[in-house]
Amino acid sequence: MPIFSATLGSISFLSASQSQSNLSPFKLTVKSPCQWHHYYHTTKVFVSGNTQIDQNPDTGLLQRPTPPSPDPQDVTRQARRSSDWKAAKAYKDSGLIYSGRVENFNSGGLLVRFFSILGFLPYPQLSPMHACKEPEKSIQEIARGLLYSNIPVKVILADEDKRKLIFSEKEAAWSKFSKQVNVGDIFEARVGYVEDYGAFVHLRFPDDLYRLTGLIHISEVSWDLIHDVRDILKAGDEVRVKVVGIDWGKSRINLSIKQLEEDPLLETLDKVIPQDGSADPDSTSSIDSGDIEPLPGLETILEELLQEEGIYDVRISRQGFEKRVVSQDLQLWLSNAPPINQRFTLLARAGRQVQEIHLTTSLDQDGIKKTLQRVLERVP
Known part of the structure; x- marks a missing residue:
């Protein structure tokens, strides 16, 4: 029996011997020729088994049905x-x-x-x-x-x-708790984790909960020289810290342990060499001022100071040796001790060695600071 094939409104006959692969994908089976006209107006063609395609009764063209409405x-x-x-x-x-x-x-x-x-x-x-x-x-x-x-x-x-x-x-x-933190505040804290560059610690608030985290940079752990923070701090350690900086833009708190200790650079030599002679001979010593050799680089600075207007005399009076090393480099600063008879005290430190320098001048403290700054800019 011949097989009918519908292709966009036309009909062709295929013999039963022809390959099924040559059939059009839109297949239409008609019972008899006399029924064709009626069927033409009502036909629905199925593609790939389930997809229905309608045939327009006026043009004879196949068209896709309207998709169902979404849920x-x-x-x-x-x-x-x-x-x-x-x-x-x-x-x-x-x-x-x-x-x-x-x-x-x-x-x-x-x-x-x-x-x-x-x-x-x-x-x-x-x-x-x-x-x-x-x-x-x-x-x-x-x-x-x-x-x-x-x-x-x-x-x-x-x-x-x-x-x-x-x-x-x-x-x-x-956002909630940072406004309760100010530079200079002191917190009990717990070390969270340690990196090469410092330790991250959690700050304990008055409600006994650890709300915020801050960083103690390696330079703020101790006045002593530190090569590895892990030699000093480990996770879980309880420490006291001071807030030394807040970066509101980056939500960061900078902390310090060493600033809760007295800055050795602000100590007078009387704390290095006690006046009552009770100093530990293993850690401090006193030498006659005439036998004191200036620290490397200090002699040039003293000579330059004598060239400044208002400075009449500069001489090393005492020296001592501290138990700890703050810095190997030469450091010079003005002591907090009040002047006596126009004589100010300078302190110089390098390694463990500290020297006290008496500076006789008509300048006030601010004037001496500016003079020292000019001299240090000239000396290489």
């Missing part, structure tokens, strides 16, 4: 998600704090709900209060304890195209 619930859901992404970007731009529910966690951080979107909070962006409150617990145990609780966070990345929503609890804590 109203899907439309509403998509509109809501799009609106929530806009809200996330608004939170990021404004810096507002959002209270997000912890839905789950993985090896890298917490999954936090933001309206209809799930965002990510990496473990390094958690507030230090969690680990400091329960230091014996692993980060995964801490995360498990936070499940289904609400935590304050800031949106630090909202990218709808890449589907990335990142939170920070640290940034939220900074």
Whole structure:
């Protein structure tokens, strides 16, 4: 029996012996020629088994049917998600704090709900209060304890195209508690972790919670020379620190341990060589002023000072040896000791050796400082 094939309004006959691969993809079977006219107006052609294509009764051309209407619930859901992404970007731009529910966690951080979107909070962006409150617990145990609780966070990345929503609890804590910190404040703190360049420590607030993190640079750990911070500090150590700087733009707090100790550069020589002769012979000594050899580079400075107007006499009076090395370089500063009979005291230090210099002058303290600055600029 012949097989009919429909191709865009025309009909051709194929013999049964012809290959099925030559058949048109739009197949139409008609019972008899007398039924064709009626069938022409009502035919529906199926492509690839299920896809229906209608035939226009006026033109005879095949045409795709109108697609079904989308599910109203899907439309509403998509509109809501799009609106929530806009809200996330608004939170990021404004810096507002959002209270997000912890839905789950993985090896890298917490999954936090933001309206209809799930965002990510990496473990390094958690507030230090969690680990400091329960230091014996692993980060995964801490995360498990936070499940289904609400935590304050800031949106630090909202990218709808890449589907990335990142939170920070640290940034939220900074916004809330940094205003309570001022330069010069002293805090009890706990060392979080140590790097080659310094130690990051968590500051304990009056509520006994560790709210913010600051950096003690290696130069602010001790007055002694330090080659490795790990020789002095390790994670978990309790320390007292002083706030020496705040970078509001970068949300950073600079801290110091050594500035809670008396600056040895401001000590008078009386603290190096006690006047009662009770000095430890292993750490300090006194030599007759006539036998004192100036520290390397100091003699040239003293000669230049004598060339300055208002300075009448400059001489080394005493020297001593300290127990610790502050610097191997020559350092010169004006003592805080008040002048006696127009005589000021200068202190020079290099390594462990300290020398006291008496400067007789008509200049006041500010005048001496300016004179020293001019001299030090001339001396190489």
